[in-house]
Structures are given as structure tokens and as C-alpha cells.
């Protein structure tokens with residue numbers, strides 16, 4: 001709320017405010033993966049590809065179904081803005097809104113990343129996170145959020161009264177995705193979606209509810225690892241904000257490359273079945 005309340009509080013305001021929150025989607029209702037079956041494969045992984053994401057730029061890569069993907073902090077504290085697509089149907093992509101509703105504002109080991117409607121199925125399962133010790137800090141901040149969107153030149157233009165900046169994550173992702181798919185730039189732009197903010201430390205202020213960021217706790221050697229539930233096309237920007245301790249959409253923050261590694265396991269997780277697209281019949285009551 002950005003203005004003083006103009007309405008007098010009702011007599012039972014305190015009672016109304018005291019009603020307890022209810023979790024919208026209890027985790028008990030969510031089919032959860034058997035994490036131990038996934039993790040059992042991690043003892044025998046073969047590195048099959050390494051991709052470097054240049055600072056203030058983006059790169060794409062493929063992760064075959066059943067492979068693991070590690071996003072690694074290689075040289076310095078740096079956050080990455082990640083998009084995920086079904087490699088065979090680019091209309092199916094990461095849906096951070098529902099991923100957030102199901103898992104919470106920040107994701108970590110054991111959480112699954114869901115795709116958009118009408119597919120709504122797990123695209124990836126997070127199998128390891130070296131920042132899992134962080135939890136929530138005293139400010140309410142945590143890492144790997146699905147609440148931000150990505151820094152973009154339109155918001156920058158709005159807030160800077162006309163500024164033009166071309167290396168926001170949105171533009172970096174757009175260029176890399178256009179290059180990978182041979183789409184014209186403006187067509188490619190329409191596929192870029194809200195991101196998983198890998199390593200970024202964010203939250204909402206308790207007093208004003210505003211989205212905040214703070215210096216990422218990530219250090220070289222840290223990584224976030226996920227298992228590809230379907231064939232994936234990944235696209236990630238090494239944010240021009242670097243560790244996002246001060247600002248983004250800038251050429252002044254210290255920025256570092258990031259590394260992506262793809263690993264092939266010996267088999268599939270015991271009892272694992274490839275997720276089918278969502279079972280809703282799509283008749284919508286007609």
C-alpha cells in the first residue's frame with residue numbers, strides 16, 4: 001500500500017486480520033518425486049557437455065530427458081535468469097506463477113518446475129543445491145526465486161524516463177533464443193517468459209510488500225542441479241546486475257560468466273515415469 005488508508009477501520013478489524021492463513025496448495029496433495037531415487041544416480045554421472053554463459057549475455061543448451069543439468073557459479077558471485085522450454089514444442093515453457101503457488105516463492109532440492117497450461121506437468125526436478133543452508137534470512141530473503149520476472153529494457157525505459165539499455169536479461173534471452181531457433185528477433189521475444197532467478201537472493205519487504213534483492217550468497221563452486229523430466233531447451237542470462245547487491249540494468253556491476261554442465265546418468269531413477277501432459281480434458285464445461 002503506497003498511500004495512507006482513507007477508510008476508517010471497521011469495529012471488527014482486528015478480528016478480521018487475525019484469521020489464520022491457509023496454505024493454498026498443501027504439499028501433501030502434490031505428487032512429490034522420490035528424491036532418493038534421483039539422487040542415487042548422482043554417484044555415476046558422465047559429463048557430456050559444458051556451456052559457458054558470458055557475462056551480460058545469454059546462452060542456450062539442450063538437456064535430454066533423464067539427464068542432469070548443473071548451473072555453476074564459476075568465477076564470482078553472479079545470478080542467472082533461467083528460461084526452460086520443451087525442446088520439441090517451444091510453446092510449452094516454465095510457468096513460474098504456478099511453480100510458485102505449488103512450491104513457494106523460492107525453490108530448492110526436491111521441488112519441481114512446472115510448465116504452462118495446458119501442459120502443466122513437471123519439466124524438471126531439483127536434485128541438489130549447495131545454497132540449501134541459506135534458508136530465509138532476517139530480511140525474509142532467500143535464493144532461487146520464482147517471484148521476479150527478469151530485468152528488461154521496457155521497465156528500465158519506464159523508470160529511467162526513456163533510457164535505452166540492451167543487455168537486460170530479457171534482451172539477452174531474446175537474442176540467444178532467436179539465434180538457437182532461427183526465429184526473427186521479435187518473434188523470439190514472445191517466447192521469453194518469467195524466469196527462475198538462479199542464485200539471486202530476493203524477498204518482499206514486510207512493511208511495504210515491495211520486491212527486494214540483496215547480495216547473492218553464491219560463491220565459486222556453488223551450483224544448482226536439476227533432472228530433466230522431458231527433453232529441455234535451456235536459455236540463461238548472466239544478469240547485468242552481477243550479484244544483484246546494488247542495481248541491475250547497468251554496466252557498472254561486476255559480472256562474471258556462469259557455467260552449465262550436462263550429465264548423463266547410468267540409468268533412470270528407480271520407479272520413474274516420464275511425466276505425461278496434464279490430464280484435464282480441456283472441455284471447460286462446454
Ligand SMILES: [Zn+2]
Pocket residue numbers: 081150151168169170238239240241248
Ligand atoms: Zn537480469
